[in-house]
Amino acid sequence: MAPAVKQITIFGATGLQGSSVVHSLLRDQASNFKIRAITRDPLSDKSQALQSFGVVVVRADGWRAHEIQEACSGSWAAFVNTNSDDPVGRLLRSCSCLKARIEEYARGTGCFDAVCSIHAGWYYELFLSDMMAQVHQSFPYYPDAEGFLSLHLPRWGDNYAAPFIAIADDFGDLVHGILLDPHKWKDQNIQAVSEARSLEEFVEVFSKATGKKARYVPLPSWKSSGEGVAELEDARLLFAYGELTGGRYFGVERSSTATARKLKKLAATAQGKYGTSAELTSSIRNLVDQDTLAQVSRDVTPHFDKFWEGGIFTSKSRVVAGLAVKSTAFIEHIACNPLFLEVCDRLLASTYTCWYGDEQVTFTSAPQINAAIAISNSPGNEAQKLHRDDMGLHHTLPGIAPEAYTPGRDVGVGPFVAATQTTKENGATRFIPGSHLWDTSHRPDEGLTVPVEMQPGDAFIMLASCFHAGSANVSQEDRTIYSTFLSKGILRQVSGLCLHSLRVSNCI
Numbered sequence: 001m002a003p004a005v006k007q008i009t010i011f012g013a014t015g016l017q018g019s020s021v022v023h024s025l026l027r028d029q030a031s032n033f034k035i036r037a038i039t040r041d042p043l044s045d046k047s048q049a050l051q052s053f054g055v056v057v058v059r060a061d062g063w064r065a066h067e068i069q070e071a072c073s074g075s076w077a078a079f080v081n082t083n084s085d086d087p088v089g090r091l092l093r094s095c096s097c098l099k100a101r102i103e104e105y106a107r108g109t110g111c112f113d114a115v116c117s118i119h120a121g122w123y124y125e126l127f128l129s130d131m132m133a134q135v136h137q138s139f140p141y142y143p144d145a146e147g148f149l150s151l152h153l154p155r156w157g158d159n160y161a162a163p164f165i166a167i168a169d170d171f172g173d174l175v176h177g178i179l180l181d182p183h184k185w186k187d188q189n190i191q192a193v194s195e196a197r198s199l200e201e202f203v204e205v206f207s208k209a210t211g212k213k214a215r216y217v218p219l220p221s222w223k224s225s226g227e228g229v230a231e232l233e234d235a236r237l238l239f240a241y242g243e244l245t246g247g248r249y250f251g252v253e254r255s256s257t258a259t260a261r262k263l264k265k266l267a268a269t270a271q272g273k274y275g276t277s278a279e280l281t282s283s284i285r286n287l288v289d290q291d292t293l294a295q296v297s298r299d300v301t302p303h304f305d306k307f308w309e310g311g312i313f314t315s316k317s318r319v320v321a322g323l324a325v326k327s328t329a330f331i332e333h334i335a336c337n338p339l340f341l342e343v344c345d346r347l348l349a350s351t352y353t354c355w356y357g358d359e360q361v362t363f364t365s366a367p368q369i370n371a372a373i374a375i376s377n378s379p380g381n382e383a384q385k386l387h388r389d390d391m392g393l394h395h396t397l398p399g400i401a402p403e404a405y406t407p408g409r410d411v412g413v414g415p416f417v418a419a420t421q422t423t424k425e426n427g428a429t430r431f432i433p434g435s436h437l438w439d440t441s442h443r444p445d446e447g448l449t450v451p452v453e454m455q456p457g458d459a460f461i462m463l464a465s466c467f468h469a470g471s472a473n474v475s476q477e478d479r480t481i482y483s484t485f486l487s488k489g490i491l492r493q494v495s496g497l498c499l500h501s502l503r504v505s506n507c508i
Contacts, residue, residue, distance in 0.1 A: 003032040006076040008179065011062070013037030013055070014046035016125065016167045017081050024172030026053055030270040031180065038071050077179055107187065114186040116178050119250055120171060121163030121193045135226050139214060140206060149214040151203050154222045154239040157247020161196035163255035170194045170264060177263030180270055189250070190263070196255040209287060209339040272448075287340075287459035288417050292333045296482060297419060299327035300374045314470065316381035323372040323482065335372055335484040340415050343461060344486045347407045365489035370412070374419070376480040377427040377473045384469035386432070386444040389414070389462075393491060397465060399439035410436065412464030414485035418454035422481065427473035428453050429460065429481070435467040 008025060012018040014037070025033050036056045039047050047057050060071040072078055106115045126132055133141045139151035156162045165171055174192050178185045197205070199216045207214040219225055222239035226232030242249065249255055303320040313319055323330045334340075348367040353360060388395075395411050422428040430449040435442075444467040451471060452460045462468060464485065473479060 003030075005032045005034050007034045007036055007074055009036045009038060009072050009075040009078040011038050011068075011078065011080040013050060013057070014039050014044065015081070016123065017120065017171055018079065019046070019050075020167050020170075020172030021079050021175045022050060022053075022055060022172070024176040024267060024271075025179070026055070027271040028176065028267075029272045033179075036071070036075070038068070077182060079175055114182040116182060116185045116188055116190065118175060118178065118190040118192050120167065121165040121191070121196075121249065121255065124164055124166050124194070125168065135229070135232065139203070140212075143213070147213055149206075149212055150217045151199065151214070152217045152219055153199060154219045154225050154243075156199060156239070157242040157245060160247030161198050161255060162202070162247070163191065163193040163196050163249050164202070165192050166194045170260070173267035174260055174263040176267035176270065177265075180266055188259075190259055191250050191253075191256060193255055193257050193260050195257060205339075207338075208342060209337075210289070211333060211338055212289075285455070286457045287337060287415070288333060288457045290457060292329050293417075293419055293456055295329040296323075296327050296334070299323075299329060300482075304374070304376055312384070312387070313375070314377075314382050314384055316378040316473070317470070318376045318378070320374040321372070323374060323484070324369060330372065330482060330484075334415070334417055334482055335369060337415070337459075340459075340461065344413050347410055347413050347463075348486060348488050350408065350488055350490060367413075367486040368489045369484060370487045370491075371414070371483070371485040373484075374480065374482050375470070376478050377470060378478055379426075379473050379476050381427055381470075381473040383427075383472040386430075386446065386449070386467045386469045388435075388465055388467055389485065390464035393464075393487070395465070396440045397438070399442065400437050402434070402437060405437065410463045410465050411491060412485050412487040413461065414464070414483055415459045415461045416452070417459045417482045418456050419480040419482055420456060420478065422452065422454045422479050423475070424451040424453060424471060425473075426475040426477050426479040427471045428479065429468055430471050431462065431466055431468035436463045436465040438465075438467075 010018050010022055013022050018037070022035055022037060025035055034056070035054075036058060037047070037050050038058055038060045040059065040061055041047060042051075042057045042059045051057050058071045060067040062068060106112060127140060130141065133139060137150060137152045138144045139149045142149070144150050171192055174190065178190065199218075203214050203216040206212075222236055222243055225236050225239055245251070247254075300320050300323065303326060304318045306318070320326065324335060344367040349364060351362055351364045353362040355361075390411050393411050397409065400409075416429055420426075424430075428451045430451050432444060432448045433450060435444065435448075449467075449469075454460065464487075
């Protein structure tokens with residue numbers, strides 16, 4: 001028997017928070033949610049996009065009570081966020097903490113079975129704003145006089161970790177998790193945090209991910225942030241608050257991802273996801289900059305000649321191997337990307353301790369490159385069969401629970417970097433989240449696959465034990481990706497000896 005229909009009304013459905021909630025609920029496979037989106041302009045592009053997904057979009061102005069009452073009629077639940085951009089909203093907030101008053105009012109009316117408050121941390125997305133880059137005086141777009149992308153901000157509290165949230169990827173899932181069982185979270189204040197990092201760590205991760213020179217430059221006082229810009233007064237006061245509380249963004253408690261992780265997994269389960277798809281986001285897009293992509297393309301394109309014949313690739317695929325010697329830009333900025341190498345070191349490096357005479361010695365084997373290729377799929381290319389890349393190494397694995405995974409289980413790791421936009425229609429790689437935990441005999445199911453859609457420069461780092469495949473290209477455009485795989489260094493020693501022996505035998 002199908003679950004009862006539950007209408008959920010989303011206030012501000014075309015904004016960052018509201019749209020994240022809408023898209024998370026649309027992915028729900030366990031409940032029977034009916035989504036109603038409230039907007040001031042049902043004819044806007046964002047509103048039209050929501051309607052194309054089957055969302056009921058209604059017009060209502062937050063300042064007109066009768067419109068809101070009519071729009072919310074018949075609702076089982078509602079997501080309502082405060083609008084700090086309204087002049088009156090800003091006035092009330094600055095005087096008496098608007099959001100706290102709304103929470104107090106909602107709980108005191110007795111009209112609701114459950115009221116839960118969710119508080120978003122610092123939006124990752126805001127750091128991608130060109131305007132904010134100018135406010136920060138450099139980061140993440142404009143190198144300073146010394147060539148650094150410098151983030152100029154006051155210290156957060158006593159230099160404690162600041163709470164960051166990926167609004168698009170995580171926030172909606174946290175609200176989704178609450179709506180699956182609202183009474184469980186009744187009267188709680190939820191911290192919406194993807195990860196907590198100091199500003200130094202935040203910039204360091206960016207630098208490792210992009211390979212660009214970046215640094216955090218602490219300002220002497222909270223008063224110095226956007227000094228002279230009236231519109232940034234709230235931001236300055238936020239840092240003043242952090243200074244007074246020792247970095248306690250959410251009040252009494254330190255920033256934590258504990259509750260957010262639970263809610264993320266609840267939403268993921270309802271969406272039919274598991275494994276890494278149930279984890280909070282902590283990645284950075286644009287792993288490779290556009291100048292590097294252009295140079296790799298110039299190096300590689302002349303080597304694309306004819307379609308692949310036989311083997312694992314499909315009939316309208318063109319493959320260029322040996323990119324390590326064909327493109328310096330590829331080897332320096334993709335294969336040797338700092339973030340990718342750090343991931344490989346943690347997952348693939350192995351140590352071995354033994355006795356050498358009377359001395360006990362330890363050897364460390366670093367990962368080594370075993371593949372560096374470009375793959376271009378043309379229109380009409382058929383779908384590749386699901387497979388694991390560790391099959392060539394006859395790697396046999398037992399099935400395990402997520403918490404049992406430890407570095408060393410996998411024999412290979414590799415990134416797929418988008419040279420062109422990759423979409424489900426033009427043949428984006430599809431993979432099965434969590435399949436790296438499966439027994440080797442576990443048969444893959446196409447119904448569990450998820451397409452990896454990327455913009456040029458984005459990357460998808462995958463374990464060799466994960467089921468994946470290129471999808472059919474039903475578009476009118478080529479799809480090109482660059483890939484390099486690193487494997488455990490100890491697996492290369494025997495093959496190296498074999499190749500050397502063959503070379504010697506051929507010379508005799």
